[in-house]
Amino acid sequence: MKALNHIQLQNIRNKIKEDVDILLHFFDNIMIKSLINYYIKINFKTFITSNVEILLNQCDFMNEVKNATLFKDNFKNKKNIIIPNFYTHFTEMFHEVIVMEYLDGPIAKNVPLERLNHYLEPLQSFFFDSLYRYKIIHGDFHLGNIIIMNNGNSIGIIDFGIVYYLTDEISNNLFDIMFLSLDKDNVKNFYNILKIAVGMNCSNKSQHEFILKILKEDKTIAELSQRDFSANLLIKIINKILSLDNVDLIPDACKLFLSTMSGLQTIEYTNNNKSLGTLLRMYINKSIMIE
Numbered sequence: 001m002k003a004l005n006h007i008q009l010q011n012i013r014n015k016i017k018e019d020v021d022i023l024l025h026f027f028d029n030i031m032i033k034s035l036i037n038y039y040i041k042i043n044f045k046t047f048i049t050s051n052v053e054i055l056l057n058q059c060d061f062m063n064e065v066k067n068a069t070l071f072k073d074n075f076k077n078k079k080n081i082i083i084p085n086f087y088t089h090f091t092e093m094f095h096e097v098i099v100m101e102y103l104d105g106p107i108a109k110n111v112p113l114e115r116l117n118h119y120l121e122p123l124q125s126f127f128f129d130s131l132y133r134y135k136i137i138h139g140d141f142h143l144g145n146i147i148i149m150n151n152g153n154s155i156g157i158i159d160f161g162i163v164y165y166l167t168d169e170i171s172n173n174l175f176d177i178m179f180l181s182l183d184k185d186n187v188k189n190f191y192n193i194l195k196i197a198v199g200m201n202c203s204n205k206s207q208h209e210f211i212l213k214i215l216k217e218d219k220t221i222a223e224l225s226q227r228d229f230s231a232n233l234l235i236k237i238i239n240k241i242l243s244l245d246n247v248d249l250i251p252d253a254c255k256l257f258l259s260t261m262s263g264l265q266t267i268e269y270t271n272n273n274k275s276l277g278t279l280l281r282m283y284i285n286k287s288i289m290i291e
Contacts, residue, residue, distance in 0.1 A: 060161075061098040064098065064159075064161045065088050067160035067161075068083060068086050069086065069088075070136070070163075071083050071130075071160060072085075074129070074133075074136075075129070078126075079154065080121070080122040080125075080153055080154040081122050081126050081155060082103060082147075082149060082154055082155065082156040083156070083157055084100040084101035084158065086098065086099070086100045086101075087099040103147040103158065104150045104151075105148045105149040105150045105156065106147070106148055107143065107144055107145075107147060107148075108146035108148055108270075109142075109143035113269075113272070116270040117270065117272070119155050120267075120270055120282075121286065122154060123155060123267055123270055124267060124279065124282065124283045124286070125283075126138075126141075126155070127141065127263055127264065127267055128280075132171070135165065135171050136164065136165050136166065137164050137256070137263065138157065138162075138163065139162030139163055139164050139255075139256075139259045140161065140259070141157075141259075141266060142266050145158050145159040146158075162259070164256045164259060164260075170200065170253070173196050173200050177197070177234070179280075180192055181229035181277040182277045182280060182281060190225040191212075193229070193234070194216070195208075195212065197237050197238060198211045198212055201238060201241055201249055201250055201253050201254050201257060202241065202247055202248060202249060202250065204247075204248035207247055207248060211244065211247065214244065215237060215240055215241070220236060221236050221237060221240065224236060227275075228276070228278070229275060229276045229277060230265075230273070230276055231261045231262070231264035232265065232268075234257075234261045234264075235258065235261045235262070235265065238257050238261070241254075264276065264279075
């Protein structure tokens with residue numbers, strides 16, 4: 001009989017709501033507001049309230065089971081990518097309980113980097129196939145949700161509470177950003193990437209030139225643009241956009257963009273922080289060989 005993992009959350013939604021209320025009250029303090037505005041320049045109250053629903057959605061175990069089942073079907077032919085079986089009838093009977101197949105191995109964050117290097121192919125395959133073949137991404141793809149299986153050649157993926165479905169437009173925009181990373185003309189491509197990122201995340205076209213000007217003048221972003229493209233650069237770009245006042249942002253697009261780049265950052269880390277272009281080229285070459 002297969003071993004099982006059992007997760008149970010009792011009254012978690014109410015606990016999250018209570019904690020959010022405490023946080024919002026904390027950020028109402030005039031001194032705290034001033035410090036945050038001076039040093040960080042992010043409206044934390046807006047950030048928290050816009051992300052509460054994401055936290056609460058992770059309490060919906062039926063939704064997580066549905067998400068995991070979809071990913072399992074997508075990767076059913078990938079022998080080195082393991083999505084655990086979920087025993088749905090337990091969750092249907094008890095909504096605060098989830099029971100799934102046990103994945104035998106340590107989580108990736110507890111594994112030495114030199115060992116993680118050997119799992120780049122399945123990590124890339126999971127990330128890029130999800131993004132471009134199936135137009136769905138794991139919204140919390142990091143080393144804590146990756147299991148290095150003890151069988152020696154495969155990875156397991158867990159925690160499907162946050163999943164994003166991509167429209168054709170968003171998928172094409174993300175493809176364009178990554179495709180531009182393949183070209184060595186950093187200066188030209190840097191500005192093209194800025195335009196795509198701004199267009200994805202700001203709904204008001206009349207504000208685009210203003211945002212682009214701010215991004216071009218940011219010294220940290222400009223410095224990073226002189227190197228090979230990375231997820232870190234793209235995260236800096238979106239965080240800068242989020243810090244601007246009176247900008248008509250598209251909250252869902254911002255969350256999806258950050259989740260995608262955070263996942264990409266995980267892939268970069270497991271391969272000694274090689275550039276985005278290098279990783280994408282490796283994935284494309286491998287896909288061609290397989291096809």
